[in-house]
Amino acid sequence: MGKADDDQVLTGMIEWDDAYFSTSTPKRLRKKLKRGKGSQKKSKVTVMVESFPLEIDGIAQRYCGQLKMKVGQSEQKTFTQQLVKSSIDKDSVVFTDQSSSYVDLKNLVNLHVSFKSTRESVDELKCVHIAIANAKRNLLGIYHVIKEKYLQHYLDEFCFKLNRRYNTNLFDNLIVSLI
Secondary structure, three states: HHHHHOOOOOOOOEEEEEEEEEEOHHHHHHOOOOOOOOOOOOOEEEEEEEEEEEEEEEEEEEEEEEEEEOOOOOHHHHHHHHHHHEEEEOEEEEEEEOHHHHHHHOOOOEEEEEEOOOOOHHHHHHHHHHHHHHHHHHHHHHHOOOOOHHHHHHHHHEEEEEEHHHHHHHHHHHHHHHH
């Protein structure tokens, strides 16, 4: 499933953000864990979503298109650069928050727009936040506890299903993508 979505390149307007997914930790480490963003209980996932502006009955909305999720460290410049080169078209517009890990994006894409995270700017990254929330709920609801080494496989399954949400027969699509 992951290989089928890795070949696709995101184009147009892309929303990019990082998420932290809860993963299981060995029992020997549980007493020494730190809390919060850098916790050993969390795995960092980079999320990219195509979004298209729509106007329905005079109300401006966004349509969420293709989705990609990759487990890795976004602070590493080489990881971010490789991910942009392999996943995003050069003529795209990338929307992010003002994290320091996205500094080099302006050199790799046509336009990089960053927003300060406030209540008013939440709508600018709405599709990516919805995708993150749905993925977390889905994984916790089905699997309850996830090991970090299998997290990418679970995310690939979620992305495969979401990217083909309008297709009627997912099984046939999976067989075709494996051939």
